[in-house]
Structure formats: C-alpha cells, structure tokens
Amino acid sequence: MSEFKELTWQGLWKNNPALIQLLGLCPLLAVTQTLTNGLGLGIATTLVLIGSNSAVSIIRNWIPNEIRIPIFVMIIAAFVTIVQLLMNAYTFKLYQALGIFIPLIVTNCAIIGRAEAYASKNPLGKSAFDGLMMGLGFTLVLVLLGAIRELLGNGTLFDGANLLLGDWARMLKITVFETDSPFLLAILPPGAFLFMGLIIALKNVLDEHMENLFMAKKEQKIVQRARVTTES
Amino acid sequence: MNFKLASSPHQHANRDLGQVMKLVILCLVPGILMQTWFFGWGTIIQVILAVITATVTEAAILELRKRDFERALKDYSAIVTAILLAISIPPFAPWWVIVIGTFFAIAIVKQLYGGLGFNIFNPAMAAYVMLLVSFPVQMTQWLPPVNLAQYTHDFWDALSVIFTSYSVEGFSIAQLKTDIDGVTMATPLDTVKTSLIQGFTYSEGLEHKIFDSVVTGVGVASSWVSLAYLAGGLFLIKQKVINWHIPVSMLAGLFVCALFMSLVDSDVYPSSIFHLLNGSIIIGAFFIATDPVSASTTNKGRLIFGAAIGVWVYIIRTWGGYPDAIAFAVVIMNMAVPLIDYYTRPRTYGHQAPNALKSKGKQP
Numbered sequence: 377m378s379e380f381k382e383l384t385w386q387g388l389w390k391n392n393p394a395l396i397q398l399l400g401l402c403p404l405l406a407v408t409q410t411l412t413n414g415l416g417l418g419i420a421t422t423l424v425l426i427g428s429n430s431a432v433s434i435i436r437n438w439i440p441n442e443i444r445i446p447i448f449v450m451i452i453a454a455f456v457t458i459v460q461l462l463m464n465a466y467t468f469k470l471y472q473a474l475g476i477f478i479p480l481i482v483t484n485c486a487i488i489g490r491a492e493a494y495a496s497k498n499p500l501g502k503s504a505f506d507g508l509m510m511g512l513g514f515t516l517v518l519v520l521l522g523a524i525r526e527l528l529g530n531g532t533l534f535d536g537a538n539l540l541l542g543d544w545a546r547m548l549k550i551t552v553f554e555t556d557s558p559f560l561l562a563i564l565p566p567g568a569f570l571f572m573g574l575i576i577a578l579k580n581v582l583d584e585h586m587e588n589l590f591m592a593k594k595e596q597k598i599v600q601r602a603r604v605t606t607e608s
Numbered sequence: 609m610n611f612k613l614a615s616s617p618h619q620h621a622n623r624d625l626g627q628v629m630k631l632v633i634l635c636l637v638p639g640i641l642m643q644t645w646f647f648g649w650g651t652i653i654q655v656i657l658a659v660i661t662a663t664v665t666e667a668a669i670l671e672l673r674k675r676d677f678e679r680a681l682k683d684y685s686a687i688v689t690a691i692l693l694a695i696s697i698p699p700f701a702p703w704w705v706i707v708i709g710t711f712f713a714i715a716i717v718k719q720l721y722g723g724l725g726f727n728i729f730n731p732a733m734a735a736y737v738m739l740l741v742s743f744p745v746q747m748t749q750w751l752p753p754v755n756l757a758q759y760t761h762d763f764w765d766a767l768s769v770i771f772t773s774y775s776v777e778g779f780s781i782a783q784l785k786t787d788i789d790g791v792t793m794a795t796p797l798d799t800v801k802t803s804l805i806q807g808f809t810y811s812e813g814l815e816h817k818i819f820d821s822v823v824t825g826v827g828v829a830s831s832w833v834s835l836a837y838l839a840g841g842l843f844l845i846k847q848k849v850i851n852w853h854i855p856v857s858m859l860a861g862l863f864v865c866a867l868f869m870s871l872v873d874s875d876v877y878p879s880s881i882f883h884l885l886n887g888s889i890i891i892g893a894f895f896i897a898t899d900p901v902s903a904s905t906t907n908k909g910r911l912i913f914g915a916a917i918g919v920w921v922y923i924i925r926t927w928g929g930y931p932d933a934i935a936f937a938v939v940i941m942n943m944a945v946p947l948i949d950y951y952t953r954p955r956t957y958g959h960q961a962p963n964a965l966k967s968k969g970k971q972p
Contacts, residue, residue, distance in 0.1 A: 559708075561742040570716070 380505055387509025394517035395579050399486035403477045404518060405568035409529070412536045414522025415515065416470045420459045420478060422511025425487055427455035429507030432495040439496070448491045449482070456482045469539040486514060517575065524571050529562035531555045629684035631849050632895065635840035636691055639891060642836035643695060646753045646829035649766035650699025654706050655691055657770075661710040662690035669719040685724050689713050692732035692896060696888065696935070697739065698749045700769045700781055705746050709735040729942045730902045733935040740935065749781050752793035753829035756817065758786045793818060796827035796886040797931040800878055809875040814882075827886050834890040841894025853910035854903060855893040861918020862889060869926070877926065889921060892934035902942045909945075909952035917941050 393399045400421070408414040431451045432439075439447050460478045463471040471478065481487070490510050495503040526532060531553040537545035561567045643651045666686040670677035680686070690710050697706060713735035721727040740747045751757065761784060765775040774780055787793045794802065796818055803813035820826045844850045862883055869877035883889065897903060897917055904913040917937045924933030 557743055557745060559742050560744075561738055564741065566741075 379502060383502065383506050384509050387506065387511075387513045388516065389513070392513040392517065392579075393486035393489075393510050394514050395576055397486065397489065399489055400484040400514060401572075403480060403484060404514075404521065405565060405572060407474055407477050408518055408522040408525055408568060409563050410526045410535055411519060411522040411533055412470070412540050413473055414518035416463075416467065416540050417474055417477060417481075418511070418515025418518040420463060420474075421481055421484060421487070421514055422508065423459050424452065424455045424481055425490060425507035425511040425514075426504055427458070427507075428452045428487055428491055429495040429503040430500060431455070432491045433498060433500045433503035436496045444492070444496065445488070448488055448496075452487050452491070453482050467540055469536075473536070473539060486510065520575060521568065521571055524575075525562045525567055527552060528559050529567070530558050625683040625685065628849055629688050631847060632688050632844065633684065633691060635844050635849075636695070636837075636895065638840050639833060639837035640691075640695060642833045643699070646755075646833060647699050647751050648754060648761050649763040650701075650751070650770060651695060653766055653770055654694040654697060654699060654701070657703055657706050658690035658694035658710045659687050661707050662686040662714050665711050665714040666719070669715055670723070673719070673723075675723070680724065683724065686714055686718075689718070689731045693735055695891070696732065696736050697747060698751070700749060700751060700766065700784065701746050702773060703770050705739060705743055708742075709739045712738050725901055727901055728945075730896060730899045730938050733896060733938045733942075736935040737939055740930070749785065750793075750795045750798075751785060752787045752818070756787045756793065756828070757784065758788055759784055787817070795931065796830055796882075797925065800882070801925075801931045804876065810878050810882075811875070826881065830887070831885040834885050837891040837894060841890065844894060844898075850894070850898040851907065851910060853907055854898045854914040857911045857914030858893040858897055858918040858921075859884060859889070861915035862922050863918070865919055865922035869922075883922065883925070887925070887932040888934045892917075892921075892938065896934060897938055897941075902938075902945065904945050904948045904952070906949060906952045906954055908954070909948040912948050912952065913941055913945065916944070 387393075391397065394401070394404055403417055403421075407417050428448070428451050432448060456479060459481070460471075463474075463478060490507060494506045498506070523533060526535060531551060533550040533552065534545070534548040537548040541548075562571070640651060640655065663681060663686060666681060667677045670680050690713070693709050693713055694706055697709065713731035717729050717731040717734040718724065718727045721729075754760065759775075759777075759779055761769070761775055761779075765777070765779075768774060768776050769781060769784065775784065782792070785792050799816050799818055800810065800813040803816070804810065818827055818829075820828050820831065841850075841855060845852050845855070863880045866878065866880040866883040870879050893914070897914060904910045917934075920937035920940055921933045924930060924936055928936075930936070
C-alpha cells in the first residue's frame with residue numbers, strides 16, 4: 377500500500393509533471409486562459425496517461441528495447457485519437473476551443489516520460505495508478521493556472537463550464553468582479569509564463585518551509601544527544 | 609608605521625547612488641514641467657501616484673525578502689523608475705493603470721530578479737510594455753495640447769478624470785480628447801502614421817494643426833517637451849552621471865535610418881527631424897536607455913546598444929503596429945546586453961585583448 381501512497385505523493389507534489397519535471401509546458405501555457413479549458417485539457421491528458429501507461433505496462437515484456445520509443449508513441453497516439461474523437465462527440469465546443477492542443481497531447485513529454493520511466497518497468501496496477509496520479513498532478517496545475525489567469529484577466533471563474541459539463545453548468549459561473557478593460561496580460565501567453573513562474577516559486581517556498589520545520593526537529597534531537605555524551 | 613594599500617580607482621567621485629538618482633530626478637523636472645504646461649496637471653498626479661506606489665511596493669517586497677528597506681529607499685532608484693513610467697503614460701489614464709504598472713515594475717521586473725543591480729530589463733519600460741499590451745485603450749488616450757483643446761481642464765479636473773474618468777463638469781476622456789474643431793486628436797507620430805495608412809503623403813500628413821506651421825515636421829507641443837528633456841539630459845552628461853555613448857549612438861541610429869529612407873522616398877518616409885523631435889526618443893535616449901543596470905557596461909558595447917535601439921525604434925515606428933517604440937526597442941536590446949558585453953570586453957591593462965589570445969591559441 378505504501379507504494380501507492382508514494383505514487384500519489386510523487387505525482388501530486390514531489391515530482392509533479394508540470395511544476396517539477398516541467399513537462400508538457402506547451403499545452404499548459406497555451407490553453408489555460410480559463411479554468412474550464414485547463415480542466416478539459418487536464419482530464420484529456422489524464423485519460424491518455426492512464427490508457428498509455430496501462431497498455432505499455434501490459435506489453436512491456438514483449439517490446440524490443442531498440443524500438444520501444446516508436447511503439448510508445450503509437451500507443452499514445454492511439455489513445456489520443458480515442459480521447460479526441462470522444463471530445464469531438466460529447467464536448468464539441470470545448471473541442472473547438474482547445475483546437476490543435478488535443479492532438480498535440482501526443483507530443484506531451486509527460487506522457488512518454490511516464491511510459492519510459494515507469495510503465496515499462498512496473499506491473500499494470502501500479503502503472504495505471506501512476507498514470508492517474510501524474511495526470512491529476514498535471515490537471516491540478518492546469519486548473520490552478522487557468523483559475524488565476526481567468527480571475528485576473530476577466531474577473532470570472534468557471535466561465536464556459538457548460539462547454540465541458542453540459543448546459544446545467546452555466547450556473548457554475550462566478551463573477552468575482554465586473555470589468556470593462558480586461559487585464560490582457562493575464563490572458564495572453566506572457567501571463568501564462570509569469571504566473572507559472574510564480575506558482576513554481578510558491579511551491580519552492582512551501583517546500584523550503586516544510587523542510588525547515590522538519591530539519592529543526594531533527595537538529596533538536598541531535599543537540600540533546602550531544603549534551604548527553606558530553607555530560608557522561 | 610602602517611602604509612595603507614588600496615586598489616584602483618584612486619580618484620573617487622564623492623557621489624553615492626542616492627545623489628546620482630536625485631540628480632536624475634532633478635534633470636527630469638524641466639521636462640515634467642513642460643509636459644504639465646502643455647498637457648495639463650495629469651502628469652504631476654501620475655508622478656505622485658507612481659512614487660507612492662513604488663515606495664510602498666519596494667518597502668513591502670524588501671521586507672518580505674528580509675532586506676534593509678530603509679537603505680534601498682534612500683537610493684531613490686525606485687522613485688526614478690516610478691517617475692519614468694509616470695511620464696511615459698497618458699496623463700489622464702485611470703489611477704489603476706499607473707498603480708498596476710508601478711507595482712509590476714518594482715515587484716516583478718526589479719525585485720523578483722534580485723533587486724537593484726540584478727534586473728535584466730529596464731523596470732519602467734518593461735512595465736510600460738506590459739501596460740500597453742494589457743490596456744491598449746487606456747494607454748492610447750493622449751490629450752491634445754492645452755492650446756488646441758476644445759475644453760480646458762484644471763488640476764481638479766485632472767484629479768477627477770484620473771479617479772472617476774469624468775471631469776468636474778462631467779466631460780468624459782473622449783470629450784476632453786477633442787480639439788477646437790471638435791475632432792479627436794492624436795499624437796504627432798500617430799497622426800502621420802494614420803494619414804500614411806490612409807494613402808496620404810508625409811507632407812499632407814503634416815498639414816494637421818498639431819504640427820508647427822513654421823518648422824516643418826515638428827509637433828507644436830511634443831517638440832517643446834522633447835527639448836526640455838534634451839536640456840535635462842545634456843546636464844546629466846555634463847555632470848558625468850551618464851556617458852554620451854548611448855544617447856548619441858541611439859539618436860544617430862535613428863537619424864541615419866530616417867535620413868536614408870526619406871532620401872529613398874520622402875513621400876512615404878518622414879524626415880529625420882520629424883523622428884528626432886516627436887515621440888519619446890529624446891527622453892528615451894537620455895533617461896531610459898542609459899539605465900546603468902540594464903544597459904551595456906562597456907563603452908564600445910554602449911555604442912552598439914544605443915545604435916541598435918535607434919534602428920529598432922525606426923523599424924517599429926515605420927513598419928510596426930505601434931506609432932512609437934522606445935519601450936519595445938529598449939526591452940529587446942536589454943535581452944542582447946549580455947551578448948554585447950561578452951564581445952566588447954575591454955583589454956585589461958598589461959594584457960592582450962582576449963580575442964587576440966584566442967586567435968593565437970594561447971592560454972591566458
């Protein structure tokens with residue numbers, strides 16, 4: 377069980393594909409104008425990751441080492457096509473909004489990276505779970521970045537959620553403030569880079585903070601032991 | 609007996625950073641006054657807003673970074689940044705434009721890179737680019753010179769427009785922008801650019817009343833503002849606060865490009881005088897591009913840096929989407945500064961030039 381806990385921790389925080397590995401930045405920065413777009417692409421990527429990780433894991437013992445990369449790419453491309461057709465069928469507006477970035481999931485390094493680094497060496501259950509957690513970690517960053525950019529840019533949250541979830545989701549839209557002059561920088565690509573950098577910085581600060589807390593406890597113990605040895 | 613050994617330089621200018629920056633502010637004063645004279649009190653209010661925001665932001669960020677913010681505030685560098693940004697934006701832009709811009713300049717462009725001395729980009733100009741890209745409507749609301757405007761406005765009108773977007777009598781910014789004939793006015797550069805796009809020749813574009821009737825190609829108000837900044841800039845050079853390299857090469861770069869192109873076709877390409885006296889090239893050359901942190905640091909490098917900015921300004925003004933381009937040109941060339949500095953390292957006294965060593969294949 378601790379293996380799964382470790383996978384969760386790695387995927388969501390410690391080895392987050394977007395914040396630490398910095399993989400898949402192209403879709404990450406390009407489509408996160410709104411929270412909904414981020415969520416849509418995140419779910420699509422997660423589905424592909426689970427699928428490709430499972431498939432690669434099942435056939436890992438039959439893949440010749442020399443041509444493993446083309447095989448991985450073909451598996452990923454197959455799953456991307458499935459997801460693309462599904463989105464085309466059920467969430468057509470979102471499919472149009474995300475545009476080229478759905479087929480481009482094939483080139484998302486996070487996916488082939490997991491296939492190569494984890495799924496090709498581990499059994500099915502663990503690989504699928506790894507895909508799920510890596511995908512969730514990626515989705516979380518997409519959603520966070522999308523939320524920040526949408527909030528600063530348009531003053532709304534969940535705008536266009538009906539594209540993803542159906543008509544009932546119109547009521548999800550939250551207007552935090554009305555503005556006639558949207559803060560275009562947040563919506564344009566430079567804003568994505570800027571806020572991505574700030575999110576990474578925030579994560580590093582939190583990590584450092586936690587490490588300091590942890591280290592402080594350890595040091596105290598060492599000091600106590602040292603005192604004992606000097607006295608004795 | 610104890611002889612003190614000190615390394616060179618042995619002759620010091622007894623001037624610390626705070627004094628240098630205060631001198632820069634002093635030299636900006638004539639230009640600011642001229643701008644206020646021609647375009648109303650908006651500029652002064654923007655400067656005040658920017659200085660307050662810059663001081664608060666600088667102190668807050670330095671406190672977060674656990675640095676001594678009193679010392680940093682005493683060097684006045686944040687205030688110079690704030691003033692440069694404030695005089696670059698339209699005088700009647702809403703208050704939140706200058707607040708967001710100044711915050712961006714100090715917090716993101718300056719302090720996130722490590723504070724004074726470590727920023728890659730010129731804070732004021734990077735913030736200006738950010739504002740221009742983010743708020744194109746507010747950032748292009750330039751007023752006509754006071755003597756050409758339909759409605760007069762005093763200090764309270766300026767204050768009211770900046771905070772409520774309506775003057776005391778209830779005129780909107782769009783109404784204040786109209787001239788004595790009731791037509792919305794643009795800046796000299798914009799006027800000529802628009803008339804060229806509409807298919808008129810350059811000299812037909814100059815027939816607009818924003819241009820001086822005696823000297824061809826010179827805006828009635830903006831040229832006086834430019835000359836006031838020129839006076840301040842020349843004083844800075846005389847005081848040896850800045851070197852002559854960047855301003856001269858920048859103006860020369862623009863001048864040569866404009867001269868060449870206007871000789872090719874004087875109907876389509878405005879004259880050199882037009883380019884040098886309109887827009888913000890003078891203030892850009894003397895006050896903005898000479899930022900000691902983000903500009904090149906060697907004399908040869910400064911010449912290249914300035915000339916390249918001049919060329920960029922000409923390219924963007926002539927073929928780009930924006931009428932003026934100081935901010936874009938400076939930010940673009942800021943990115944090239946490490947490369948320029950690398951290739952223009954001066955020879956150390958007593959050593960061969962680094963490139964000569966390399967070509968002979970010797971170890972230094």
